[in-house]
Amino acid sequence: MSYLDRPWLARYPENSPADIAVEYATALDVFDAAVSSDPDRPFLHYFDTTLTFAEIDRAANALASALVADGFAAGDRLAVYVQNNPAYVIGIVAAWKAGGIAVAINPMNRQRELSYMLIDSGATALLTLDDLYADVAEEVLGSGTTSVRTVFTSSPLDFQTRNDRRLFEGVERRRSEGTRDLVETIESYDGTVPPAPALAPGDVAVLTYTSGTTGEPKGAMNTHGNLAFNAQTYRDWTGLAPGEGVLGIAPLFHITGLVGHVMVAMLARSPLVLTHRFAPDVALDAIREWQPVFTVAAITAYNALSAAPGATPADFESLRVLYSGGAPIAPAMADRLETVFGAYIHNIYGLTETSSPSHGVPRGVRAPVDPTSGALSVGVPVFNTVVRVVGEDGEDVPVGEIGEFVTKGPQVVSGYWNKPDKTAESIPGGELRTGDVGFMDSDGWFYVVDRKKDMINASGYKVWPREVEDVLYSHPAVREAAVVGVPDEYRGETVKAYVSLRNGESVDADELVAYCKTQMAAYKYPRQVEFVVDLPKTVTGKILRRELRDLR
Incomplete structure (x- = not known):
């Protein structure tokens, strides 16, 4: 099976196109068209004001x-x-x-x-x-x-x-x-x-800086064509209808907020609900007041919103179209949050360099869970997009084997600002070397195992933190978990888990270690568990493993 054959197209809903024709050439054209056709339609709800x-x-x-x-x-x-x-x-x-x-x-x-x-x-x-x-x-x-x-x-x-x-x-x-x-x-x-x-479509619209976890930040050149394409991808993939409100949970400076909130609201002529910054209780009141239909946010934001004081399932009835990106979703957490929100949270996956989504779970479809790793699928490549899984030699690996995701499509940035060497290294020939490791199954579903740099080498065995974290999340007392490698005299590296607990729950380190030990190979389960009140996160809600590694 060749990735170029796009086997994942069979997962698309009936009558969904494999490719879309982009309606607007530039991001400004998207906005101008909304102003021309619907000048008096609400665009921004900001507390008690509508613009x-x-x-x-x-x-x-x-x-x-x-x-x-x-x-x-x-x-x-x-x-x-x-x-x-x-x-x-x-x-x-x-x-x-x-x-x-x-x-x-x-x-x-x-x-x-x-x-x-x-x-x-x-x-x-x-x-x-x-x-x-x-x-x-x-x-x-x-x-x-x-x-x-x-x-x-x-x-x-x-x-x-x-x-x-x-x-x-x-x-x-x-x-x-x-x-x-x-x-x-x-x-x-x-x-x-x-x-x-x-x-023009190839002109740079926004410079969005990467996090710089492996060096100085790089300014990804998101073009007008990138933004116009992925705004339409969001609208068509989610089925967002004109006028259906968008809840702005993700920070707007981040590519998810820019495209998944601002640009899609422009394109769909939909009101965007803004609350200055994300505070769960404030966001809950905004939902009650403005009744938005769609949002995309890190799973940690959904977790915080579900725990907001006074929150009930009735408060979330308007939010019928939920997507989560920016951080992996543990299957157990996805199941728990569905009972709170009354709607399934679909995975969506992408990078700054893919102008937000390159993969997504189609609306109304439940993502499968890989029976071996326990990972929840991040979805299938979106319209017009080809994603290959390659080995260290750059060659495609067989279906089911782990390799690095390489993405090519209209959403891939043209390069990094004033960094031609980094562009040539990471985006050779317009294909993005994502740095994310995972695999595609025989049905075309993609699974992210982890970032290449986060892999733990314990006595010569590869341990992917994501798999251990998913097991920890399945424990009823665990609210959040992050796993890193720490030095070990005997094993070289060993597995350490940082865990925060849900309100009113208690469990000790030995119990959690024993719990994990029954569900995974002996070389994978955490040898150390440290409890923390909260895990360090980026402003977009992604847990910062690098800060935890620095604590060791």
């Missing part, structure tokens, strides 16, 4: 005009350093309207990280929250090492009046010398329209 497509268009035109007046030219970069606020959407659309590129920056980043990304991207303008400017960016820009000449600041209090105390207790608007207020700028340039940009 229409026309209102966001008017605000983005104003900001783009201000940028152009300050000398921002085609191909220039606007760094967007905010939370899940309307300012993010206004900022990226304004960058495109000015013919430029948005640089998505994690609001958790501090001086060192921000400095690196501003210098690496060559950003000439910055849109940031006022507190992030005062606490972080002012020092970076004061060093004189960046190319930033224009700074716009926004408050999380902008565009709403509720001032939810759970998020905004003690928050006040802050003005810093040398910056321009976003709302005031929009008012000053209200009604102006910048010259129409000449954008």
Whole structure:
């Protein structure tokens, strides 16, 4: 069986195409079409305020005009350093309207990280929250090492009046010398329209920085064509209908939030519900208020949402289309969460370099569990996409054998910003070497075993942390688990588990070790268990094994 034959197409729903024709050439075309056809349709719900497509268009035109007046030219970069606020959407659309590129920056980043990304991207303008400017960016820009000449600041209090105390207790608007207020700028340039940009599918729309777990972060060049294609993939794969609301749980600076929230909402003419940042109780109230239908989020976010005080299955009745990406799902957790949400959480899988999804479980289909490893399938390759599984020699491995995923499709980025060597190494010939290890079964389902760098070598045996974690998650007392390799005099490396427990549950380390011992080979079960209150995570909800390795 050849991967090029795409055996997974048999898993597609009846009448689903193998390939889709992309409706829009650029991400800006997606937005402009929504404004043209549905100007008064709600686009953003932010606490007690609703902003229409026309209102966001008017605000983005104003900001783009201000940028152009300050000398921002085609191909220039606007760094967007905010939370899940309307300012993010206004900022990226304004960058495109000015013919430029948005640089998505994690609001958790501090001086060192921000400095690196501003210098690496060559950003000439910055849109940031006022507190992030005062606490972080002012020092970076004061060093004189960046190319930033224009700074716009926004408050999380902008565009709403509720001032939810759970998020905004003690928050006040802050003005810093040398910056321009976003709302005031929009008012000053209200009604102006910048010259129409000449954008093409191959032009870079957004630079999204990889996490840098194996070196310095790299700016993935997500093109307009990448975003337009995968926005349509989300809409068509999930069956999201026009006007069905999208819950913005994933951080918008992350590729999942950008494409799976912002872009799909633009394309489907659907309202996007934003809550500044993810707080389970606040998100629960937003669900009750705005009744969104679809979301995609890390499984850890679903776990937190299910445990929000006062949450009941009735609260989640509107959320009928649930997808999870960014971190593996243990089958036991998927089963438990289904009882809470009343809907099946479908796996979806992708990377920054695939502009979000490359694989997904079709809507209404339950992902199989591999009987040998216990892993839940991440789905099948999406439209127009070919994924091969290759060995160390780069050759395709037989069905069922473990190798590295290599992805080719319209969603694969064109490369890394100013890093031709890294591009040639990771994306030779337009095929992405993902670094993820797994296999395809005879029915075309794909399974991620783990990241290559996370493999544990215990007495010469390969142990994939994911398999051990899945067993731990099946224990009723375990809330979260992460497994790493630690030095061992006899075995070279041995398996250590970090575990947090569910509220009201108790279990000791020996019990957990014995539990795992009955369910896996002797070389796999954890020899050490350490209990923690919470596991370290990225802002997107992915558990940080590297930080746990540093603790050893």
